[in-house]
Amino acid sequence: MAILVAIAIHEFSHAWAADYLGDPTPRLQGRLKLNPLVHIDKIGILFLLFFGFGWGKPVQFDPYNLKEPRRDGAIISLAGPSSNFILAIILSLLLKLFIVLQLNFLIIIGSLIFVPVIRMNIILGVFNLLPIHPMDGFKIVAGILPEEKAHEWNQLQKYGMIFLILLIFPIAGSSMLSNILLPIVDFISNLLITIPKTEIM
Template sequence: MLLRLLFQDPLTFAILASVLIFSLVLHELGHGYAAYFFGDDTARRMGRLTFNPLKHLDPIGTILLLVAGVGWARPVPINTTRLRPYRTGLFAVSIAGIVVNLTLALVFGLMLYWLKETQPEAVYYALTEGRTVGWAGVLTLVSFYAGLINLVLALFNLVPVPPLDGSRILMSLVPARYHPYIWQLDRYAMYTFLVIVVDLKMHGPLSRMLDWAQNAYLRLVLG
């Protein structure tokens, strides 16, 4: 999907890539600032509360984001024992990145809706033929892909399996005596990603859920 855009319209792809990389940075900053608000300044002391993408990006996660539309950045360091109050802080830190991605999806959705109302011809050619007509066509494709991908990143991270944010949200809701067992599951993170990749490839339950969410999003934005 995104590779085709790279060969068809390199300029639009470059703008979209910048937007998506910035989305990853904002996701991690959401975690970092939430932790700082609840008493943990680890990310600030390690220089991670910055907009500099080089401090956040993971090479493999970035490549996958630009190729497949699903990726990740280097997690900001967080010392959960310093969060006060612990349970509320853990919930806020865990969900902060997801909220950032949902907010970005909303912003790009509103932009796409505005373009549909004011520049319908450019939107039509961009979305049906992949042909950009002036600035409106470029903005249409960027908003279209950036909105969908930020939505997918948010929903993807809601899955309650380590090391995704959903597992930390789950931790904030269950008794503390179960937390050590959930933390230990992080060692199986690679297997988790393999299962998710297979699910997406075989159009399993997660894949169908993401497809439904994307279709609902587009129906809401484009009618």
């Protein structure tokens, strides 16, 4: 369930941002929904299940419908990871509230449901910020760079999947990607999920 929630909010946010910025393409393609079934990418979810990192079905948008194609494209790309982090923060605050109010039943339910969803959203958010095509981070960098540099940057698209597979493929029991990203994921998870003793009292 945590995987589906993270993917649904991520891709819906891409679609919403594109629609808000003037491109109806995602809405016309039925992507402006929180239904996870319309956002699942078969390969992406398999990677998520077996390697711990993955992605949803990419939301398509037409840059010609945007007022500032490069800037707006970067905003659309940033919307996905941002939504994952925002949801993780909201759920962690709710869980902390349950603890402060000593709502034991809700603490148990929150620990069982919220914690996996928080962690999965952090994983998806961090992973998608990688500056490697087809991750959102690659498009965000392209939107920030000066136009000439962005053109050079976009030439790296063709190598993206090769880099990604090399990073994800496990070597000696763990992948380079896990070694790079998991410490970041763990750090953010500990910040959001760990409840200080002063708050419990």
